[in-house]
Amino acid sequence: MFSFAITARAGRARTGVFETPHGPVETPLFMPVGTLGSVKGISPQELREIGSQIVLGNTYHLLLRPGPERVRALGGLHRFAAYDGPWLTDSGGFQVMSLGHMRRISEEGVVFQSHINGDLIELSPEKSVAAQEALGADIIMAFDECPPYPAAPEYLEESIERTLRWLERCLEAKTRPDQALFAIAQGGVDLKLRRLSAQATVSFDTPGFAIGGLAVGEPKEAMYPAVELSTRLLPEGKPRYLMGVGHPEDLVASVALGVDMFDCVYPTRTGRFGYALVPEGRLNLKLTRHLDDPTPIDPECDCYACRHFSRAYLAHLVRADEMLGLRMLSLHNLRYLHRLMEQARAAIREGCYGEFAREFARRRFGGEVPGWFRRALEEGGHWA
Secondary structure, three states, X not given: OOEEEEEEEEOOEEEEEEEEOOEEEEEOEEEOEOOOXXXXXXXXXXXXXXXXXXXXXXHHHHHHOOOHHHHHHOOHHHHHOOOOOOEEEEOOHHHHHHOHHHEEEOOOOEEEEOOOOOOEEEEOHHHHHHHHHHHOOOEEEOOOOOOOOOXXXXXXXXXXXXXXXXXXHHHHHOOOOOOEEEXXXXXXXOHHHHHHHHHHHHOOOOOOEEEOOOOOOOOHHHHHHHHHHHHHHOOOOOOEEEOOOOOHHHHHHHHXXXXXXXXXXXXXXXXXXXXXXXXXXXXXXXOHHHOOOOOOOOOOOOOHHHHHOOHHHHHHHHHOXXXXXXXXXXXXXXXXXXXXXXXXXXXXXXXXXXXXXXXXXXXXHOOOOOHHHHHHHHXXXXXX
């Protein structure tokens, strides 16, 4: 029911096809985040039109509302949310970090205080798996502890050991053969502990593996050695998922190292703040200089916003706080990342990923390329 085939390589970058019960997906890919079963402001039809392949939902938030059993009774996420392509659900492990002020960790699991009404919510490996089975996603994630940055080595080590014990419990609790459970390697930016976690995690031989605990506030110079090490240690024949990463430069650098999957709220949140992603960085549509600009956001983009609207019109909508403007910027930003991954896949297949990544860097950074980006390309065999 689940298989992963590598279809092309260029250095450490690779393209692949991951088969799921709701269809195959091509990697590398970016997954839009639909925390509550909806990508904010974007319809399922629009997601398909812009090239989305997998949508991500969040177990913690869907547990609070509308509740996994209600979703199950209404046909699972695929029918309930009217998106019949593959889904992935996070386990709630990220909220262990992001809601650190509202939770208590024990060996049994985590007790959260609901951010909605203050109720106490218990989430354990078994309850996370049960909730994800009710939600019905194609890919479900093991319940883990995502540590904050910075974190003391002693805390990281305890967290890794607990996450491994929780992984065992997740696998024992899993009952649905039509769902692939991905394990998550942790370790922060401590390379010794990152190695320990990855080596222990791969022994469970799950259908895919995630790199967790990064992009949580650490500098890029510390993040990329951890990504590079992780992709060397995680199995070659399984998908590698870098969790919570969505900045364009991070996608290009991480694909160079052999990462296959990404997710992040960045493109839609950035759109709601009035910013559009373009090859040179971000375009601030709140600035008055765009009010008389008749050009599209990005002449190279084929999204609905770029085909139909000018920067002037979108800037007007943003300044007037009109819903359409923020929706169109979110749509454009998602399409920008999907196009970036389509271009990356094409470059890998043509054996010219290095040229693609260097041209991306020339436009994105203008002058000097940051050392972390160049080193990632060098490690991946893409910097001539």
